[in-house]
Amino acid sequence: MTILTDHERAFQIFQKQLIESDYLKEVRFKTYAGLPFLYVLPNPENPREVIENEIKRAAAKGMKGKSLTLTMSFVRKNQAEYVYRIRFLVPQRKMFCCGNLCDDCIRFTNP
Known part of the structure; x- marks a missing residue:
C-alpha cells in the first residue's frame, strides 16, 4: 500500500474530475x-472561459481540505486544443526567526 x-x-x-467532465x-x-x-x-x-472555470472547479475539489493553492497559466492554443501549465503549490512556512518581530514568527507557533 502506497501512502x-x-x-x-x-x-x-x-x-x-477533469476526465469525468462533460x-x-x-x-x-x-x-x-x-x-x-x-x-x-x-x-x-x-468557450475558453468555460474550460478555465471547469479546470478551476476540478482543482478546488482536489484541494478541498488541504493547504494547497493552484497556479494555472495559459500556454497556447494548438488547433482545437488548449495547453495550460498547472501546479499545486504548498505554502511556505518560516523555518527560523529573522529577528524582525514578524507576526508569523516561528517562535510563536507550537512544533
Whole structure:
C-alpha cells in the first residue's frame, strides 16, 4: 500500500474530475522539465472561459481540505486544443526567526 502526500492526492482527484467532465472531450497530462502541462480538447460549443472555470472547479475539489493553492497559466492554443501549465503549490512556512518581530514568527507557533 502506497501512502500519498496531500499534493499527490489532490492531483489525482483533479485528474479524475477533469476526465469525468462533460465540458471536455479529451484531457492529457504531460510533464516537461519537471513541470506538469494539461492538454485539453474541449467540446466545440464551450468557450475558453468555460474550460478555465471547469479546470478551476476540478482543482478546488482536489484541494478541498488541504493547504494547497493552484497556479494555472495559459500556454497556447494548438488547433482545437488548449495547453495550460498547472501546479499545486504548498505554502511556505518560516523555518527560523529573522529577528524582525514578524507576526508569523516561528517562535510563536507550537512544533
